Ligand SMILES: Nc1ncnc2c1ncn2[C@@H]1O[C@H](COP(=O)(O)OP(=O)(O)OP(=O)(O)O)[C@@H](O)[C@H]1O
């Protein structure tokens with residue numbers, strides 16, 4: 182179908198936008214969606230391979246509906262990084278639509294969103310917005326769910342499922358467009374949504390799938406040599422990729438493997454790169470090093486690898502560095518990325534070749550084959566539309582029989598079906614409270630009725646299992662004091678309402694409330710309480726070799742911790758792991774650098790940022806709960822702890838951090854030079870101050886303390 186056939190059928194501005202973007206022909210899944218009612222506001226589920234162009238189907242629905250006054254559009258994606266990528270794309274492609282991005286702060290109603298027509302967000306953030314009763318909910322006319330197969334994810338899937346059920350429940354005329362990877366039961370999803378299924382095998386670039394064994398690649402019976410042999414199969418394939426002037430993503434099972442392979446492949450790749458590119462790579466390497474104020478060992482490893490045109494990519498790397506790597510790979514400066522599954526999650530980084538080195542992964546106590554769906558997502562990234570007319574997906578076999586298994590299971594195999602993961606108790610607890618707190622549900626029958634509309638109920642045609650668990654969960658919420666029962670009604674208590682808004686697990690909240698009551702106001706006490714929350718999972722683990730060290734540490738902190746369970750208690754292991762995680766935070770606020778944390782705990786810069794983000798949210802929640810308890814004694818220590826966690830500083834630096842231009846490093850330098858108060862800054866000769874914090878900051882500081890400034894305002 183030609184784009185020109187859309188003229189007159191979609192708003193002029195949208196049509197012009199598509200043409201201006203250089204689109205000429207609609208791809209088969211897109212044309213099928215249009216022929217099957219996309220423009221008539223039917224619910225549509227598109228299930229097609231990676232890079233087949235699913236997004237455009239969603240875009241057409243959103244923009245058409247907005248321009249025609251059919252309400253706001255909400256575009257839900259599974260990852261924050263994906264949301265930012267989508268946002269950038271939308272504002273560039275459709276500048277006439279007021280588009281907003283919201284991904285942070287779960288305790289806010291984001292009033293400003295009322296003025297926007299298109300809201301790009303994650304399922305957790307959207308769920309939290311509903312809990313804050315945002316007034317524009319009823320104005321949603323289009324809901325897009327990108328990567329809807331995520332329903333299968335044990336951690337994130339249930340929130341997505343509840344979100345869709347909730348919105349469908351109170352929006353009568355909302356068009357739903359759900360986009361999915363190729364899964365076996367996409368029809369089940371579209372039947373659940375009362376929509377039309379668009380299923381297509383279309384790929385913009387042909388994909389050749391093959392298995393490497395014994396120095397050659399077997400592409401469905403056609404054997405290809407891959408250049409000069411090398412002892413390590415993946416290095417052999419990497420060198421062949423470079424020799425062909427192409428690029429490759431190599432998928433491995435863990436962060437450590439990704440780093441190890443990038444280091445190992447470095448010299449071989451580096452030798453094959455020209456001098457001019459080497460200069461550019463050196464420049465990129467310096468840029469990567471500059472991202473953090475004090476580069477860690479990991480930053481140095483990334484920077485070193487990049488010099489050879491090969492690097493690693495995983496969630497432990499700081500977001501800014503990941504972006505630099507992705508851009509350089511798109512521009513063909515970086516040739517090889519060794520990566521973990523994060524890379525396959527919808528981010529637009531196509532490569533000529535996708536090599537899946539590890540088809541087995543450790544889980545449940547043994548090594549097991551990864552799902553076919555996952556394999557298809559990896560190799561599906563192969564092929565660069567418009568640049569190459571072929572992509573290659575290559576796996577590595579260890580034996581002849583291994584090769585046959587891979588062919589049968591993965592290359593000729595069908596992706597699995599997806600299954601609802603809604604029945605886990607902590608998940609039901611969280612969402613049951615959310616529904617009761619918003620006033621949407623006010624009786625047990627209605628709660629069961631709500632869950633009977635979920636994908637879980639649709640898929641299993643039986644909710645007795647959930648009903649039984651809901652009874653338990655409601656009793657628990659009642660015991661925690663978060664809901665009250667009146668005749669046949671279930672109503673939220675004030676504290677239950679607040680817990681739901683704070684977007685924390687009810688059990689975490691209950692534990693916080695209990696501990697706050699008995700608090701000794703020591704940082705370690707709060708840290709341990711915080712690390713006992715589900716939100717902080719997975720915790721750092723104590724290895725058996727470390728057990729003795731940590732047992733001794735317990736004695737050092739015995740007085741400061743909440744009640745320690747006995748070593749025979751089932752809770753003990755969890756407590757010890759939470760303790761180790763708390764010590765990580767304690768070291769951080771005692772101003773240990775990221776390098777020390779990496780050495781001591783194996784904490785990468787990316788993981789640290791993620792931990793700090795969760796910690797900020799949980800300490801904030803504790804502060805809010807303390808307020809609700811009327812508990813003044815915990816408030817100031819919690820407020821201080823939150824700032825200490827944010828900056829990674831001891832308490833003594835907090836006053837200095839209030840000055841504009843002063844971060845953890847400058848504050849420490851000033852403090853050590855005995856410049857600690859407004860009066861000290863006033864008194865310090867300008868040149869002396871400039872020597873400590875630099876000329877610009879020194880001038881800024883002097884301006885902030887001009888005589889007459891209220892000292893109280895500046896200091897805590
Ligand atoms: N009709 C079209 N003509 C030319 N290019 C197109 C067309 N439709 C989409 N594209 C381009 O194809 C690329 C992939 O599209 P898109 O991101 O929508 O893939 P997807 O199906 O969502 O894949 P994934 O499973 O990776 O999320 C984009 O760069 C997009 O601009």
Ligand SMILES: [Mg+2]
Pocket residue numbers: 235236327360527
């Ligand atoms: Mg997509």
